[in-house]
Amino acid sequence: MITVTINGKEIKLEKAVTVLEAARSAGIKIPTLCWHEQLEKYGGCRLCLVEVEKMPRLQTACTLMVADGMIIRTETDTIAEVRRGVLEFLLINHPLDCPYCDKAGECELQDLVEKYGLTKGRFREQKRKVPEALEDPVLVRNMERCIVCTRCVRMCEGVQGASAISVINRGGHSHIEPFSGGRFDCEYCGNCVSVCPVGAIMSRLHRHSYRPWQLGSETKTVCPYCGVGCTVVVQVRDDIIKRVVPKLGTVVNNGLLCSRGRFGYEFVGNKERLTTPLIRKNGLLEPSTWEEAIRLIASRLSEIKDKHGSNAIAGIASPRCTNEDNYVFQKFMRVAVGTNNIDSTARTGFAGAQGFIENIFGQGATGNIISGLANSDAVFVIGGDPTTINPILGLQIRACSRRGGNILTVGHMKGLRYYTPLELRPSVNTEIALLEGIVSALMKKKGPPGSHPVLEARLKDLNAQEADLPRICGIQGKDFSRFIDTLAEAATPSFVIGKDMIQSKGGSYGLFLVSAINYIVNGRIYLLSERANEQGLLDMGCAPDLFPGYRPITYPEFRKRYENAWKTGLPDKPGLTIFEMMEAAKAGALKCIYVMGENPVFNLPHTKDVEAGLKNLSFLVVQDIFLTETAKMADVVLPALSWAEKDGTFTNMERRIQLVKKAVHREGMEDWKILSEISSNMGVRMNYSDAEEIFGEICRVSPLHRDLNYEEIEKGDAIYPYKGEPLRGSTDEIHIEKSAGREERGKLYLRVERPLFHSGTLSRKAPALVNICPEAVARISPATAAALSLKDGDIVRASSKTGALELPVAVDEAIDDSAVMLSNNFQGKGAFSLMEYEIDPVTKAPCLDSNQIILEKVNR
Amino acid sequence: MERVLLKNIENPESADINEYKKAGGYKGLPKALGMQPREIIDEVKKAGLRGRGGAGFPVAMKWTFASADPKFPKYLLCNADEGEPGTFKDRPILEKNPHILIEGMAISGYALGAEYGYVYLRGEYPGAKDVLNRAIAQAYEQGFLGDNIGGKGVRFHLAVHQGAGAYICGEETALIESLEGDKGQPRIKPPFPVNVGVFSKPTVVNNVETLSNLPYLIEIGGEAYSKIGSPDCPGPKIYCVSGHVERPGVYELPMGTSLKDIIYDHCGGMKAGRKLKAVIPGGISTPVLPPDKIDCPMDFVNMPKHGSMLGSGAVIVMDESVCLVKVCFRALKFFEHESCGKCTPCREGTGWLRKILGRIEHGEGVDGDIELLLSVAGNILGKTFCPLGDGAASVVQNFIKHFRPEFEEHIRAGKCMVNG
Ligand SMILES: Cc1cc2nc3c(=O)[nH]c(=O)nc-3n(C[C@H](O)[C@H](O)[C@H](O)COP(=O)(O)O)c2cc1C
Ligand code: SF4
Ligand code: SF4
Ligand code: SF4
Ligand code: SF4
Ligand code: FES
16 A cells, blocks of 8 residues: 655555556646556656655656655645746747637647636747648648647557657657658548647548537447447537547547548538438439338338238348347338348358357357457457458557567458568468468367367368468468467467458358367457447347347247237248348349348449349338438338437447437438338337337347346446346357368459448548548559559459459559459449359358459550 | 776777787776676775766666666667767777777676677767777677677677767667667656666666776776775766867866866966866856866766766866857757757757847847746756756856856847957
């Protein structure tokens, strides 16, 4: 126990902390500028100077550690004088911009000057003049206002790990500059903006459009983009979102955001938003009324049901909609329509992979706490770059490395390249052999743990051994041994699995092998998730074979429970997966698809096929916020409310249920509301008054959510199974499909790029994100570029069996020589349009890794 | 007293290892290798050796801390940044007698259990770099550096790292940052370098002159060494004298030689018999002294009692032809230029002081400017992160303290009383 006296108040402390922390714990405020709770100590601004008895000089409270018996004074006349002096120094070169500086009102410097009341200016010389730097799409730098506290630099380097900016020059010429010169060209997380105490680095999105005190409301909610589920605070003026900021102290992202979360909100107010229902008349989508649209849908659905049976209708749910929306959606499909034909784009990887892994290790096996990654001593990454797919999770991996943990990657992960990864980069389509090699090497080194006989039985017949790897995968023995040694020695390893792993030939076998590795070294698994409520939609039973809470529909006993709860009989046969729906539509067996908040034409591979299927339907309903590629083909389009305009819950990849709250007002209906209206029109009454009531029902029917409510969720720790309902155990059978991809050297394969600045088709409606990353490019390696005589910016025709696109190339050292990377975000330029697939029979996910692609230069 | 540190430097080949040996070099190292590391540190303690880099910190104390830290490996850094204006005392060692430094570092490394050493060399000493590198190569050849020094299995490796011209990189923690490849800015202390230094390992930073004392100290023993010069602060000391004396230059004398003797005896007195106006005794950061205050022993213990500091032992002598406002202005220009920018008072205050001094110097001073200078200096002093800012403030305070009328005259007349 350490006892210190601050301002006469005795404070007892468990462990040595800084004087600043000790003071704060006792409610004593010491002014600070360079200190920030997320950042390493700096001690530069000198504002926190305090008097400490027996110490000759004043001491900075933010750096000095307390010692037993220390007597400290934080507010004396001398100290007030000193602080005034420091503030005067900060002001001599500081412009008097307050009247039009966007920071005014929440500027730490302004607040302190106000508190310590500076007298008149004594500085008679010219102030430093630096023009505002406006080269950048989302950030603006005003270095006249910079007080060189280096908070931004320490954030960018020590937390974000981008190391994009630094203090340039020395002394009075010090200022902050991106290493790339005028433009930041960085990860655009904006976390530097969050920590800048003054108006020196700010967001450009709301420039000069409001003052902080003019905010109408601040709403704490969840980011709409990815499965990390960061807490965001949406700040609104006149029903327009002015700013989205993180909040310190929140469990998932503690004051940090990524580019999408921070700058991607403008889709909400986008002029292209759908405003009224549209009905196809004479081949054209014409504006109509809600009444007409709802009546039409209800009668068409009933008609098809009567004529072709319930199973001629299918529904596609949305990983961007709330749990409540998705719950009502599946209930609508099962009860009002009477089918289990319910699925979503989670089928492209997440759903099958999660099911597969849970089947081996038990339910919940992939839902681990994201911040735990930082405490792992090794993180194994495969199948995608977590720093772009789930950026805030990526930061935890960087933090792990900073704390001395090892990063192990299969394939090159660009966002981890400065974190000294041990990297194994197998040649094209040979990951499976490599994983087999890893399993057999680990088995030799560590032996079978003996606790999972079913899994171990499956390990008997591995094809590739360590000795084969140089030949098959082109991996050197010494790199491999280092990798294996590190993995074998890890005490708390984590495994991060991305979609590329799942979407490869033999994906289920690959997943099995990664699971086996995880089992041998006793790790935990993280499954990357690209959509905000991908987990929640599965929890809600938006799957052809599962009820809410993962109860299999084929078990009569469970079916009974839901029949009782919903007071109706339920179909007992599993429905179609999203891919089977497309097949059935093409074959004419399926007549109608109801799409809620999804864009299958763009978000499913083999666009032409999807289009052909949808064209073949007799009735297509799309409920969305934009007129997407899919909506354009619909018979009826219904405008929905977006994430910012409704209440509900999202469940993130950790299985943490969080409240989504209405931040802006907009005319219209929530997805669940639209569905209940249609349902009622079909004679199945749904009378929910609000999302909370729906959630009440969810908690009654889903064993995972039992006893939960919005109040509990608000506290932030609502991770299901809430209150420890036991989860399903592991199985005694593991199905795998061994087909491995064939390697053809010298050919180029198309790979899906999952960029940091975009996410599906939502982000292209956010101008800031489009400004950062405006167009689709085909990324190729320098060797590919050389072989094809291409240089950056050249236009190529990229063609595959399913189509061709023209687009510019970018030469990127991070790309494998056999790969062409193309994102699936930009209209008409999506990678999926060039891809065919086969379905993995076990995970039901598409295998996309065998798509060869040819690049030809287009001369203009 | 016979010269120790600058022995043999008249010999044009003095930097050669064989010449060094002929003159009695590489005797301390074998003797040291015959001792226990602990015994060496005890000898240094008995000798009372203090650091020559400016602060006069007891060497044995620093070494004890570092050797007590169990972390491994440990590092020994030689501070050869020599950036304090007026200072050129390390340069003759580096250029003319590099082996005494190498031998000293090998002894120190052995005493500390440090197997790696770096000489952080001032960027503006390209000549010294070549000399040092050649000398290091020779020392490796003859087994005074390497994996098996003196055939005793002792390891010590040495390399030169050249700075890029920032004065602040002479401050030991900024030096470490710079050596690691980062921007040269001081680090928070504690932890001190002796525990968490370069590459986060225990690190001792000592000045060139400090380390060069080791061979002789070990050779004659701590007891005998402590009899040289000032009893409070013994040993030989290099004073470098510049300015208006008859024979400016480098003088190795017993520590504690009086400032007056240095100027009037060793340097032959004032140039052309002109009158002494002011002396800066230990580099620009140390308080200036007026002529009536120069009868003081030049060592770390006594100088503070006489209103100044020994600093680096760089004596700058100024006669009546000098305008002290201009000197003060020039000094602040230096501090402003060299402020690393980490802390507010120094980053902003040095520039402000320079600007005020500039307008006084250029005849544009106004009433109250002296009070403003003192107030601004007062707002810097004691509030900065490292001593550089303090140095800047105290220069202003001391110039005004001793030569206020000259400042007043500048403001009143709008011109200089010395140069019109
Ligand atoms: C601004 C500043 C500049 C310094 N420059 C030097 C220098 O050039 N050479 C040097 O030896 N010490 C310099 N020092 C002192 C070092 O920080 C350190 O005290 C010294 O290297 C320790 O060596 P010593 O104990 O042998 O004196 C400087 C200190 C400060 C604050
Ligand atoms: S936006 Fe993020 S990556 Fe870019 S400079 Fe700021 S902290 Fe660094
Ligand atoms: S830009 Fe802001 S955060 Fe960065 S150093 Fe300047 S004032 Fe501090
Ligand atoms: S990491 Fe995901 S949830 Fe968090 S801000 Fe980024 S996109 Fe949103
Ligand atoms: S006093 Fe402050 S600004 Fe000046 S050199 Fe030291 S740390 Fe840098
Ligand atoms: S807050 Fe302590 S020095 Fe800046």
